[in-house]
Amino acid sequence: xxxxxxxxxxxxxxxxxxxxxxxxxxxxxxxxxxxxxxxxxxxxxxxxxxxxxxxxxxxxxxxxxxxxxxxxxxxxxxxxxxxxxxxxxxxxxxxxxxxxxxxxxxxxxxxxxxxxxxxxxxxxxxxxxxxxxxxxxxxxxxxxxxxxxxxxxxxxxxxxxxxxxxxxxxxxxxxxxxxxxxxxxxxxxxxxxxxxxxxxxxxxxxxxxxxxxxxxxx
Amino acid sequence: xxxxxxxxxxxxxxxxxxxxxxxxxxxxxxxxxxxxxxxxxxxxxxxxxxxxxxxxxxxxxxxxxxxxxxxxxxxxxxxxxxxxxxxxxxxxxxxxxxxxxxxxxxxxxxxxxxxxxxxxxxxxxxxxxxxxxxxxxxxxxxxxxxxxxxxxxxxxxxxxxxxxxxxxxxxxxxxxxxxxxxxxxxxxxxxxxxxxxxxxxxxxxxxxxxxxxxxxxx
DNA sequence: AATTATTTTTAGATTAATCTAAAAATTTTG
DNA sequence: CAAAATTTTTAGATTAATCTAAAAATAATT
Numbered sequence: 001x002x003x004x005x006x007x008x009x010x011x012x013x014x015x016x017x018x019x020x021x022x023x024x025x026x027x028x029x030x031x032x033x034x035x036x037x038x039x040x041x042x043x044x045x046x047x048x049x050x051x052x053x054x055x056x057x058x059x060x061x062x063x064x065x066x067x068x069x070x071x072x073x074x075x076x077x078x079x080x081x082x083x084x085x086x087x088x089x090x091x092x093x094x095x096x097x098x099x100x101x102x103x104x105x106x107x108x109x110x111x112x113x114x115x116x117x118x119x120x121x122x123x124x125x126x127x128x129x130x131x132x133x134x135x136x137x138x139x140x141x142x143x144x145x146x147x148x149x150x151x152x153x154x155x156x157x158x159x160x161x162x163x164x165x166x167x168x169x170x171x172x173x174x175x176x177x178x179x180x181x182x183x184x185x186x187x188x189x190x191x192x193x194x195x196x197x198x199x200x201x202x203x204x205x206x207x208x209x210x211x212x213x214x215x216x217x218x
Numbered sequence: 219x220x221x222x223x224x225x226x227x228x229x230x231x232x233x234x235x236x237x238x239x240x241x242x243x244x245x246x247x248x249x250x251x252x253x254x255x256x257x258x259x260x261x262x263x264x265x266x267x268x269x270x271x272x273x274x275x276x277x278x279x280x281x282x283x284x285x286x287x288x289x290x291x292x293x294x295x296x297x298x299x300x301x302x303x304x305x306x307x308x309x310x311x312x313x314x315x316x317x318x319x320x321x322x323x324x325x326x327x328x329x330x331x332x333x334x335x336x337x338x339x340x341x342x343x344x345x346x347x348x349x350x351x352x353x354x355x356x357x358x359x360x361x362x363x364x365x366x367x368x369x370x371x372x373x374x375x376x377x378x379x380x381x382x383x384x385x386x387x388x389x390x391x392x393x394x395x396x397x398x399x400x401x402x403x404x405x406x407x408x409x410x411x412x413x414x415x416x417x418x419x420x421x422x423x424x425x426x427x428x429x430x431x432x433x434x435x436x
Numbered sequence: 437a438a439t440t441a442t443t444t445t446t447a448g449a450t451t452a453a454t455c456t457a458a459a460a461a462t463t464t465t466g
Numbered sequence: 467c468a469a470a471a472t473t474t475t476t477a478g479a480t481t482a483a484t485c486t487a488a489a490a491a492t493a494a495t496t
Contacts, residue, residue: 003453039455043453058474106320114309245442253483254486257485259445259446276491
């Protein structure tokens with residue numbers, strides 16, 4: 001039985017190892033979990049003893065198959081709870097993360113499988129991220145960043161890279177929601193800002209924002 | 219912000235002080251929480267410092283108004299989650315306690331108020347226990363133990379005193395569920411066992427079981 | 437009311453999770 | 467490639483929750 005802290009470390013290692021091949025660094029985990037490096041070092045030793053990660057001093061951490069499966073199970077729970085909060089309890093997508101961080105640690109297989117059924121076996125969470133199945137299998141879909149599109153290209157908004165509350169509220173204010181069709185009308189030379197059409201309206205999006213918006217290309 | 223352990227102690231004191239006027243004893247709390255007396259003593263000091271209980275050495279613990287309100291809030295969460303598990307996730311009433319023990323500690327006012335709305339503002343949990351309102355007000359209904367009825371008297375099954383999984387499964391097996399109309403046909407002199415009618419069927423119930431069944435008298 | 441039994445508290449340890457400060461290892465850079 | 471900078475680990479403390487064993491207080495019983 002893993003503690004909340006152990007589970008959080010596994011999750012952090014999972015997320016941080018997506019964008020890279022080497023071991024996940026102690027500092028990056030500490031930053032991700034808002035804790036300090038020595039705390040992480042201690043935890044890495046413990047998780048290594050439990051065969052959930054491989055870890056050699058100064059070389060960062062990598063999930064074992066077991067650790068990966070455990071991490072995906074926590075992520076599955078997190079994302080299913082997020083769906084529940086939005087679909088059934090009328091939370092906004094910018095409000096769910098904090099509560100799901102708590103709910104993901106509840107231990108009950110039956111609970112999560114029944115929740116899955118109750119929600120109609122959703123495949124995506126409210127931010128467009130895929131929900132792993134009970135075996136830890138995750139279905140990836142090809143998607144590109146809005147910032148990578150060229151003038152005239154278009155796509156459907158399918159996810160966010162940064163799902164911070166601030167960015168999600170920013171999107172709400174501009175009526176940009178999952179499923180919106182976005183087309184690049186013009187790219188400003190000076191600051192790379194994008195003039196885009198979304199539905200019937202046109203608006204300007206900064207490079208920084210465009211770098212957080214995933215599209216399914218059309 | 220209270221820890222799970224602190225919350226569990228408040229809940230235990232609440233439940234144990236219902237049947238008595240004096241302070242709740244250290245040992246009874248330890249027994250209730252499956253912990254040891256010295257652990258309880260430490261916690262009582264801490265809860266007293268936080269003004270959630272009044273506590274003097276060797277004289278047991280009593281909830282302050284603040285402590286009582288906190289305890290009722292935890293009980294509210296516990297019982298709402300139990301309703302959710304039974305009504306929405308198809309749990310049996312004998313399976314909900316353990317999971318609700320975990321869910322009751324999730325911290326989010328919005329979560330619990332939205333859950334309440336989603337469930338249609340239920341007033342009773344699956345075992346017939348009343349659900350406190352957000353202000354900590356609890357609506358008691360008069361009920362009597364089946365063991366207190368006399369021959370020929372009848373009532374509606376409205377709750378259990380012992381909500382252990384074993385007893386609830388025992389009731390399931392006999393098709394005794396909340397709302398059942400129970401009439402005492404005969405009381406056995408020898409062992410005080412009861413011959414009762416429930417719906418169309420007659421059966422025998424031991425004194426021990428009858429002592430755990432609450433009825434609303436008719 | 438004095439002795440015995442029970443309950444409760446204190447004293448002292450242990451484990452887990454955390455931190456700061458200092459040491460050690462690795463990486464970067466001139 | 468040596469010095470400097472950065473990262474990581476170790477060492478040592480702290481807080482919370484737990485325990486066992488022993489001491490102290492209260493309650494029960496002749």
